[in-house]
Amino acid sequence: MPEEPAENISGGDGGGGTPAAFAPGEADSRAEAVVDELGRMYWQKAYGGQDAFECLVRTILSQNTSDVASQPAHDALMERYAGRADLAEALADAERAALAETISSAGLYNQKSEMILGAAERICDEFGGADGFDDFVKDEDPGAVRDRLLDIHGVGPKTADCVLLFAGGRGGVFPVDTHVHRIARRMGLAPADADHEGVREALERDVPAEKCGFGHTAMIQFGREYCSARKPACLDGPEACPLYDLCDRVGVDEVDETVVDPSTAEE
Template sequence: MGLGKVAGVGVEERRLISEIVSRVLKSVDVSSIGIRSLNLKPFEVLVAVILSQKTNRENVRKALESFRKEFKSVEEVASARVSRIERAIRPAGLWRMKAPRIKLIAKQVSKLENGLDEILKLPYPEAKKALSSMKGIGPKTADVFLMIARDEQVLPIDTHIFRVMRRLGVAGEREDYESLRVKLESAVEPEMRMTAHLALIEFGRSICKARNPRCGECPLAELCPSKVKA
């Protein structure tokens, strides 16, 4: 990938992002991270994305396993009581918030003639628009779903990535989701975007933490204007 200006992203900024991602990839092992090995149906992928918010991977796996045992179809989820969904996903935490959202999305998906397969056949902009038009699905959830369900070469931005990039001066305080996504994608090769997404999240969880960041162990310390001095 060349380093010319892309969508308002300057050459130096792209170099900085490229260096950040390169160092993070060398410091974080993401080989065992992901849910692709579970052979999930499209709706189960979407549920997994929702369950993953504000919890850890082990809790997601437990909740997803419980959910898959309890429900065999989108229609069954759509017609279920919220309390039943809550019991199934309890290991993921925040079940009272996530269960109504899962039911709401299931009701909308069940009305599609061919379910989520219908959306997965669309080009990326149209697929993302169709997903984001559903109540309960935002741009990040749509991007993560497409990335996992059909290998969309996108780099979704979560709270950990936002925090890392703000501290490094790549993202402004009022930077929005799409703006930062475009910035990062401009500096990361398409085939590396999923790996970069996972690595940046893990880096934010383990090193560049919201509280008590481990700046003394950070491979980005010399690049970071926000580093905490020992």
């Protein structure tokens, strides 16, 4: 099995978790078959154990940018503010301009610094700091945790689900980023016009709970290596994509070598 690509924060060195191989067996759905095939290509890991507040900050930094850009911002933030016992308290007291400068490599740093400061203040007010928030994420009902996270400014469904998965270790959570949203609809694992929540619901329904977290990270890497937005590997022929036989290729015209968003593909 190849080593984990370090640039994928979700599944790479910063992802936490422990090895957890599973025997693919006979899949009960095409979505599960896809995840099992990805298991033959990439790593398998059970997630959980990250500090919940740091995970939240890391995921906010990764919004609308690559891991290559957000990782240095995360490292710089931790170097500057993690010296205190409680990271949430340190960031709640931070000066916004200084924080924005610290995370500038992540892009949209003014917006993200405001989101992080606001989240830190909420968590200190409602949970007494990072430790109380960590206990809440790991011990409370996942639905209640997700709703509470979504109530924080700047936290959308993908960010909330990443905290549930990587910090809470919750099974059955399949975060949907741009790669997962594109690939699931292109392959026909979710309706072509499904929004991010629709894709999440379809995948969490059809992929066993213990495989959802791994499916998320593996599908991201598959999107980077094979199923890109503009030139998926199948345009080079069936042999170029290892998942060709499991894919409907919605929006992909192999003859004309054109690609459109699945939601705009003709019936």
